[in-house]
Amino acid sequence: MRLLQAGTALRLRAATRPRAVVLLDDRGELRAGDLLGQVHLRSRRGAAPVRLADLPPQAPLREVLLTVLAGDGTLEPRSSGSTGTPRTQRRGPVTPAQLAQLLDLSRRIGMRPGRVVASLAPGVHGHGLLMALGALALRCPLVDLTHLPPRHRIELLQRTGPHVLTGLPVHLYDLLEAEETWGGNRALRIPRVVSGSDVLTPTLRADLARRFRARVHDVYGTTETGSLTVDGRPLAGVRIRAVDGLLRARTPFTAGRELVTDRGTVDARGRVRVLGRADGSIASGGMIHHPAEVVRLLRAQRGVDTVRLRVVEDARLGARTVAEVTLDPSLSPENAAALQADDLSPAALRALVRDRLGAAAVPREVRFSSPGR
Template identity: 30%
Template sequence: MRARPGGARRAVRPAPDPRPPRRPSRSPRPRARGGDPVPDGLSVRAAAREAGARLALIAPGLRATWRELAERAAEEAAALRRRGADPELPFPVTVRADAESVVLLLALIEEGITAVPLDARWTESERSAALARLAPPPPLEGDPHDPERPLAIVFTSGTSARPKAVVLSRRAFAAAAAASASVLGWREDDRWLLCLSPARIGGLAVLTRCLAARRPVVVSPRFEPEGFARIVSEERITLVSLVPAMLAELLRRLPAWRPPRHLRAVLLGGASAGEDLLDEARRRGVPVAPCYGASETCAHVTLALPGAAAGCGPPLPGVEVAVRDGRLCVRGPVLFSGYADAGRIAGGPDAAGWWETGDVGRIDSAGCVHVTGRADETIVSGGENVSPAAVERVLRGHPAIRDALVAGVPDERWGQVVGALIVTEGPPPARPALDAWLRARLSGAARPRRWRVVDALPLTREGKPDRRQAARLLADPAPPESGQ
C-alpha cells in the first residue's frame, strides 16, 4: 500500500503530546530493571508519586487511592515473580472487569511483563485455541520497558473469522491514550466506568487511559441495565465505553431512564450502531460518542463528540485514515506490531506504515469516517456483491421489525443467497407484504430469500452481532417460522 492510498480521500490530524495529559510532579520517574527511566506514563508507581492521595479504583467494597493501588500492585508483582513470570515470555492471565484483574494487569505493566489477557467467560476449548496461537511463544527481547516492547497481546473478537493474537507495544498504548485525551479531554472529576472485559482492547484501553491520566476507573464485573444506571448515578460516572448491544438493552429495559447530567460521554464502538439506536439515545439525552477502531489500532482512532460530528467522527490527532478500493486504512503510532502466531510476530503495517482494516467505509467532506460494513462479510449472490449491513439498515426501517442480522446462506444456483434473522415488535409481518415493501428498497440479489424470526439476535460475549451463528441458524434446511 502506498503512503497515500490511491486517489482516495484521506483524513489526518497533528499528533498530540504523548505525555500524560496533566503536568507531572518533580518526583523521579519509575525505572526499568536496567536503571533507565520508564519512557511513558504507564506506571502505577509514578501515579502514586504524582497523585498518591487521589482516588484510583472504585469497586464493590473497595475505594483505593493511587498510593494504595501501587502497594497492591507491588504485592501482586512479588507474587508473579514467585510464580516464575519472566519478561522474556508472554504471561497469560484470566481477567474480568473487577478489582483483582485491574491490580494484576497493573502489576504486569509495571514489571514490563507482556500480559496475555484471557476472558474469564471463555470455555476451555476457546482458551486452548487462543493459547495455541502462542505455542511456541513469540520472541520478546530487549529492555522490558522499551517503547516497542509488547505491553499486551490481545485477541480479536473473531465474529467472522478465527481470532488473531494482536501484539500491542507500550508505544501504541501511550500514543492511543494521548490521542484520545487530546479530543475527549480530562476533567478533575472524571471517572471512567469499566464494564467491558479487559481481555478485549475496548476494556484494557480504559484501564491504560485512566492510568496515564491519573484518573479513577470504576469496575462493574457484570453489565445489567438496572445496575448500570445505579452505578452511573451513585458513583457519578462521567465516561463509559459500551458496544451498541449494551446501549440497546439499556434503552429497552429502562424506558424511563434518563442519564444524569454528570455523564458527559458514552463512547460507542465495537460494532456499527444503527441510526435508529443513535436517534433514540439522543432523544433521551444520552451523550453518545460513536467511535471507530479495532484491536490492531489499540482501540478507537476516530471519535464523534456528542452533537459535534457525523458518522464515527474525524481521526484522532496523529492518526491518518484513508480509503483504498473502498476499504479503510489506518496509519499512526497507535498501530499494532503484528500478529503472534507459531513463534513469530508478522503481518503488521506495511512498509509505508499503513494497515488495511478490512472495513468498508468512506470519509465525508468534513473528514469524518463512516463505516458501512466488513469486506470479508460481503455476500456474493449470482455474481452480485451484497453488504449485510446495508440490508440490515433497510430491514430496521420496517415498522414491524425491531432488529435484524443478515448473513449469506449457501445456495446451489446462486452460490449464496441473503438470509435474515429478524426480531419483531409484535406478530411477524406477512411474507407477501414484506416482500413487496423490500422490492421497492432493495435489488433482487439483496432481498432476503431465507428468514427466521427470533426472540433475540445471537451475540458474542463482547455483545457484537454473531454473524457466524446467524449463518448456521439460517442454513438449517427447515428452520421454524422461516420463509424460502
C-alpha cells in the same frame, strides 16, 4: 525515543497520589495505594506472571489493572472475535507519536483529570483496556460496569454520576433497556457517551443522546491500528484513505505499515465513513467473544442436538445474533416441552452464555426446532 513501559508509567502515576480513588465497582472503592500494594504482593510471590490473555472475557477491571501493573509492560489486548477466534495484539512501550494519538482521543471524548469514567467494555479487549488504562493515567475514577447484572449497573451509575460512559453498541443498547426498567424516578444524566468497536446506528445514537442528555461520540478503530477516528474525523497521526472501496490506515501503532481495516469512504473534507467489514461479514450489534464456544456451550446442554449461530438484520441494532437450537429427536414431546420451559428456555440459555462467556457473547434471540422437524 521510547517512553516508559505502560506498567511502569502507570505505577509511577498511581504512586504520586496513593489515596486517590482509581476504581469503583460492586466491591467498593479501590485506591491507588491499595492497588500498588496488591501489585507488590503479587510480585513478591514469585509465581509466573498473569497475562491479559489468561484472564476470562468478563474479568473485573480491578483484575485487569492489577495484571497490567504487575506485568512486564507488554500488553496483549484481544480482538473482538466477531468474525472468528479472537486474536491477541502485543503492545510494547508507548512512543511520543502514540501518546499524541491517545491524548487527542481523550480530549475529543471529554476525558479530563478527575472526571468519572464508567465502562461497559471488557478490559481484556482493546476498547475496554484503552479506556481503563486511560482513566488511570488521567486520574479519572473508573466505574466498572462490565460484569454486573442490569439492575446493579443502574444503581452504580446513579451512585457515581459519571461524566463519560463507554461501551459497545450492544452494551449501550442493553443499558438503555435496563435504565427504563430499573431507573425509577432518578433519570441518569451522562454528558458524554462513547461508542466503539462496532457500527453505531443513527437510531441508537439518537436514543442515547435523548435518554442521557448526552453528547454521543462514535469512535472507530481496530485492535491492530488503535483508534482511528472520532465521529469520522481522524485522530492525530492517523493517515487513512479509501482505495477501491477499502479503508487503508497508517498510524503510530502500525510501525509504518498501511493496513486494510474495513470497507468505507473518505470524503473531500477527510471525513471517514465505514460501510462494513473488509471480508464482507456482518457485525452483530457488538462483539462476540467466541462464536464457536457459544455453539459448543449450547450443544453440551442436555436435550440439545444441533446449534447454529447466525446473524440477521435488525432495524434497531443493524444486526442481531440468533441461536437456532434443534432438540434431540429422541426426546418425547412431553420431555421436549418440559426442557424448553425450564433448562432450555431462551432466558435460561441466554443466562448460561452470559455467565460462562460474557454479556457480549449472548445471542439476542434463541429459536427452537422441535424433535422430528
